[in-house]
Amino acid sequence: MSVSQINKALPTLPAGWSADKDFKAVGKLSAAARRNVEPVGPYFLAHARRTRHKRTFSEDDR
Amino acid sequence: MSSEGETAPKVAIGISFGNSYSSIAYTSGEAKVEVIANELGDRQIPTVLSYVDGEEFQGTEAKSQLVRNSKNTVAYFRDFLGKDFKSIDPTNCHASAHPVDAENTISFQIKDTEADQQNTRTIHDITTRHLRRLASSATDFLGKKVNAAIITIPSDFADAQKDALNKAATDAGLEVLQFITEPVAALLANDAKLNENSTEDKNVVVADIGGTRTDIAVIASRGGMYTVLATAHDYELGGAQLDQALIDYAAKEFMKKNKTDPRTNDRSLAKLKLEAEAVKKSLSLGASAAFSIESLSDGIDFSLTVNRTRYELLAAKVLGSFNRLIESAVQKAGLDNLDINEILLSGGTSHTPKIASNLQSIFAESTIVAPSTNPNAVNPSELTVRGAAIQASLISEFDREDVEQNTHPALTVAPHLAKAIGVLVGDEFVTLVDANTAVPVRRTAQFNAAEGDVLVKLCEGVSEIKVTKEEAAPKEANGDDDSDDDSDDEPEETREKVWKAGDVIAEAAVKDVKKGSKVEVQINVNADLSVQVIAREVGSKTGVRGTIEASA
Numbered sequence A: 001m002s003v004s005q006i007n008k009a010l011p012t013l014p015a016g017w018s019a020d021k022d023f024k025a026v027g028k029l030s031a032a033a034r035r036n037v038e039p040v041g042p043y044f045l046a047h048a049r050r051t052r053h054k055r056t057f058s059e060d061d062r
Numbered sequence B: 001m002s003s004e005g006e007t008a009p010k011v012a013i014g015i016s017f018g019n020s021y022s023s024i025a026y027t028s029g030e031a032k033v034e035v036i037a038n039e040l041g042d043r044q045i046p047t048v049l050s051y052v053d054g055e056e057f058q059g060t061e062a063k064s065q066l067v068r069n070s071k072n073t074v075a076y077f078r079d080f081l082g083k084d085f086k087s088i089d090p091t092n093c094h095a096s097a098h099p100v101d102a103e104n105t106i107s108f109q110i111k112d113t114e115a116d117q118q119n120t121r122t123i124h125d126i127t128t129r130h131l132r133r134l135a136s137s138a139t140d141f142l143g144k145k146v147n148a149a150i151i152t153i154p155s156d157f158a159d160a161q162k163d164a165l166n167k168a169a170t171d172a173g174l175e176v177l178q179f180i181t182e183p184v185a186a187l188l189a190n191d192a193k194l195n196e197n198s199t200e201d202k203n204v205v206v207a208d209i210g211g212t213r214t215d216i217a218v219i220a221s222r223g224g225m226y227t228v229l230a231t232a233h234d235y236e237l238g239g240a241q242l243d244q245a246l247i248d249y250a251a252k253e254f255m256k257k258n259k260t261d262p263r264t265n266d267r268s269l270a271k272l273k274l275e276a277e278a279v280k281k282s283l284s285l286g287a288s289a290a291f292s293i294e295s296l297s298d299g300i301d302f303s304l305t306v307n308r309t310r311y312e313l314l315a316a317k318v319l320g321s322f323n324r325l326i327e328s329a330v331q332k333a334g335l336d337n338l339d340i341n342e343i344l345l346s347g348g349t350s351h352t353p354k355i356a357s358n359l360q361s362i363f364a365e366s367t368i369v370a371p372s373t374n375p376n377a378v379n380p381s382e383l384t385v386r387g388a389a390i391q392a393s394l395i396s397e398f399d400r401e402d403v404e405q406n407t408h409p410a411l412t413v414a415p416h417l418a419k420a421i422g423v424l425v426g427d428e429f430v431t432l433v434d435a436n437t438a439v440p441v442r443r444t445a446q447f448n449a450a451e452g453d454v455l456v457k458l459c460e461g462v463s464e465i466k467v468t469k470e471e472a473a474p475k476e477a478n479g480d481d482d483s484d485d486d487s488d489d490e491p492e493e494t495r496e497k498v499w500k501a502g503d504v505i506a507e508a509a510v511k512d513v514k515k516g517s518k519v520e521v522q523i524n525v526n527a528d529l530s531v532q533v534i535a536r537e538v539g540s541k542t543g544v545r546g547t548i549e550a551s552a
C-alpha cells in the first residue's frame, strides 16, 4: 500500500471544536459518473479480483 | 510432452496489427518482453502480402513488390475488416490491389496461384493469411507452437470489426484471449518500463501516430488503472502524409532537370514512395539523408540530399495537424493542456523529433515521452505490441470464463469520482485522490502536524486555470520602429493550474499529537460513494474513525 508524504502541517484544532468521537460528517460526495475502466494491466486485475470476491482493500492486503 | 488427446499447452503472444506494419512479441518467464524478428530480421513487418507465381511473400519482400507487381500485392487492409464495402475509403490502396465488392464482402482480385487467373480473395482470407504468417514467425522463433494471442485494436473498433478480426485469427489458428486497445497497450508498456508500474495519478495523452491514421486517447491513469476520457481520430493523417511532402519535393526537383513528372507513372511513383519513406526515417536520426533511385523515370537515375530543416519546412503543415488533433482531444475530455501530465508518443511516426518538440512548446508543463526527448523511452514502433505481450503474460493462465468476467461491463463499468477529494491545509487544498478515479479506491497520506490537537478537514476540490496578465514591459523611449508584431501591447498571459477547495465533507480531530509526529489520513471510498475515514498519529494504534454516508 503506497503512502504519500505531504510536507505541509495540518492546522491546529480551532478552540471550541467538538464532535462525538472526534469525527463529524458534514457533507456527501458529488454524484459519480459511470465510466469504463480498461480491463488491462496488473492493477486492473487486482481490482477485478477484489470485486469478484467481494473483498475490501484491507482483506486483499492480507 | 503432450500426448494425443491432451490439449496443446497455451502459448500466447502479443500482436500489433496495423494498416502499415504489424509486429509480434512474447513475454518470457523472467517477465522480459521480446519483440520478435521474422525470418527477414524485421521487427516491424509491413502489413503486405504479395504473390509471385503462386508463391506468397509477406512484409518487406511483399512491400518491394509494389513497384513491379502492385496488382497482386495487397496492402492497407486492416481497416476494411468487418466493414461494408460502401463505407470504406480505398484511397490507400491506389498503388496496390484495389478492394472490390465481391462475395458479399470486401475482396481483392489477385493472381495468387501458379495458374494465370485472377482469384477473388476476401478480406477475411487475406487477414487470416497475414495472421497465420505472423503466428508462424513467432512459432519458429520460440520453437513451440503459438496458438493464442492478445491483439491490439484501435480505440474506435466496432463490434463488427472485432468479430471479423476474431474470425480471421481463429482461422489462422490463434485463440484471441482478449482484444486490447492500442493506446492502452502503449501506456501499459510505457508504465512497465519507464515508471516501473508506478501507480501515481496522472492524466496522459497517448498519441498514436501511424502510417495512414492518427489516434489520440486522453487517459486518466489512477493507481495503475486506466480510464479513457476522450479519443480523437484522423484517418487521413499519418506518416504517409509526411512521405507525400518528400515525394512532392523530390518530384519537383527531378522536373527541374527532366521533363516528366515521376508521379504520373505508377512504377516511378512506387519507387519514389519507398525511397521517401526511407529518407524520412533517416531524418529522424540524422541531420540529412539522400534519395538515391536507379532509373526513376525515362531510365534516368535520381539522387537528392534533403536536410532536416528543409524536411521540417516541407512537412510543417502536416506536423501542425498533430498538435491540433491532440489539443482537440484534450478539450473533448474537458481538460486543459495544463491538466496533462504526460504525452506518450506511440506509433512509427512518433520517431519524428519535430513532433515531440512542437508538443513540448504547447504543453510546456507536460512530460513528452518520445525517443528524441528521453533516451530510455520505449521504441514507439514497439509500444503497442509490448503492451499486448505484457497483457498476454498476465492472463494466459486464466480460464476463458475468468477473462470473460473480467472484461464484462459488470466489472469494467464503474462509478468515477466527479471531483477530487483532499485535505485542507491552511487554505490550500491537498489532493488525496483526483477526479476521474474509479471507486472503490483507497488512499493514504501522511502530513506534518503541529504539536497538540490538529484538525483534518476533508473536502472536495476542483482545479481551475488561473490566468494572470502581466503588463508588457514599457517600450523603451528610443524603441526602434521595426519593433515586431507580436509585442502588440498585448499583456503577457501566464496560465497556471490551481486547486480550489469546495464543500467540506468531514472533519476529524487528532488529539495530543507529539512534537515532530506525523498524522496519517486514510480514506476508503466505496462503490456507493460512502467513505470511511481513519486519522491517527503515525505509530499510535488508536485513531479517529468515521463514516461519510453514501450519496442519495
Ligand SMILES: Nc1ncnc2c1ncn2[C@@H]1O[C@H](COP(=O)(O)OP(=O)(O)OP(=O)(O)O)[C@@H](O)[C@H]1O
Residues within 6 Å of the ligand: B017, B018, B019, B020, B021, B022, B044, B047, B209, B210, B211, B212, B213, B214, B238, B239, B240, B277, B280, B281, B282, B284, B346, B347, B348, B349, B350, B351, B352, B381
Ligand atoms: N524512424 C522513423 N521515423 C519516422 N517515421 C517512421 C519511423 N519508423 C517508422 N515510421 C513511420 O511510421 C509509420 C508506421 O507506423 P506504425 O508502425 O505505427 O504503423 P501502423 O500502426 O500500421 O499505421 P496505420 O495503421 O496508421 O497505417 C510509417 O509511415 C513509417 O514510415
Ligand SMILES: [Mg+2]
Residues within 6 Å of the ligand: B018, B019, B182, B208, B210, B211, B347
Ligand atoms: Mg497503429
